[in-house]
Amino acid sequence: MAEKRITVRATRFDPAKDSEPRLQSYDIPFSDDSMVVLDALNYIKSHVDGSLSYRWSCRMGICGSCGMTVNGTPKLTCSAFLRDYWPGSITITPLNNFPIVRDLVVDMEDFMEKLKSIKPWIIRKQEMPLGAGEHRQTMEQIDDFRQFSQCINCMLCYAACPVYGLDNEFLGPAAIALARRYNLDSRDQGTKERLPVIAHSDGVWECSFVGECSVVCPKGVDPAKAIQQTKLDTSVRFILPYGNRE
Amino acid sequence: MSAETETSSRVATRTYKPAMPAGWWLRKGHYFWYMVREFTALPLALWLLWLLYEIQRAGRGPSGYYPPSSTPFVVFSVICLLFALYHSITFLRLAGVILHFKVMDKPVPSGLVVASQFGAWLVASIVIGAVLIGFGR
Secondary structure, eight states, X not given: OOXXXXXXXXXXXXXXXXXXXXXXXXXXXXXXXXXXXXXXXXXXXXXXXXXXXXXXXXXXXXXXXXXEEETTEEEETTSOBGGGTTTSOEEEEOOTTSOEEETTXXXXXXXXXXXXXXXXXXXXXXXXXXXXXOOOOOHHHHHHHGGGGGOOOOOHHHHHOHHHHHOTTSOOHHHHHHHHHHHTOTTOOOHHHHHHHHTSTTTGGGOOOOOHHHHHOTTOOXXXXXXXXXXXXXXXXXXXXXXXXX | XXXXXXXXXXXXXXXXXXXXXXXXXGSOHHHHHXXXXXXXXXXXXXXXXXXXXXXXXXXXXXXXXXXXXXXXHHHXXXXXXXXXXXXXXXXXXXXXXXXXXEETTEEOOHHHHHHHHHHHHHHHHHHHHHHHHHHHO
């Protein structure tokens, strides 16, 4: 029986030589139905072309490093099975909307700055002494923010967001979802510190609810929901003076 | 594909920033229907402008007023109605995403929120229709 093979096209870009990216085609064996797109890239790197550059780490959909665009859709390449594309070919390009550093590697600096700007940690007005015990929460209080805490910062939502693509000043889906995660946390008291960033014109109000961010999220987070709910909350705080009270 | 080349000050590496193609909204069905939803505002605005003009015309009195009934106008109105329905349905379904409140410490299911919005829409349509028909007689 003839060996199954699959054609993989990957973006190549060497900043020292190329003026713009190009696609390079590789014909590789598809030996195992459990092979994922990342396995195909690793095969190319190990056996065909060691100069191919891309990010990856955990291989189990947790670290969020291996996000790329597979046949036009942002995906974690460790979770995208070759069998879903075979016998067709696969085209792997870098995540949309980000500057390309080399081959399939994008510059994450803008995303990291945006993430930092919403202060994604628990803010307390006054820290409790350790002896005072834990900040206890009920299951219902955890359920309020649980889904937004599943974000792994893979940036697929930014790659799927045309608003971010057209205007990089937009704070973006993951950062706003994470801000909401902390604002909904009963232990947190930092909503007022995050408001200037999330309620800014480049914050939630830039979003026109395309909704593709929630479609591509590999962890089932719904950033579009976080953004629309934050719009409502910030409006209520603006209209009702007492809403600004703690 | 047009593009710009950037040099990051943090790392002395030249990066390539692909520009967003003008036809980005044709890449996926989801993007296309988003653009349709955004576009619905335009025919609705045109129809409402026409309605203002008709109100001004009717304000001159019943003598000499005749409602427009030409075929092009009927076709235009039907198209506007379809856009209005699409706009309304997508807007009301959004309520299930946005509104989040609890009753007896339990979150209200989004399906119930959406159903209540459509129910309110139906009741409002019946009331407004009844008032208009009542005045028309």
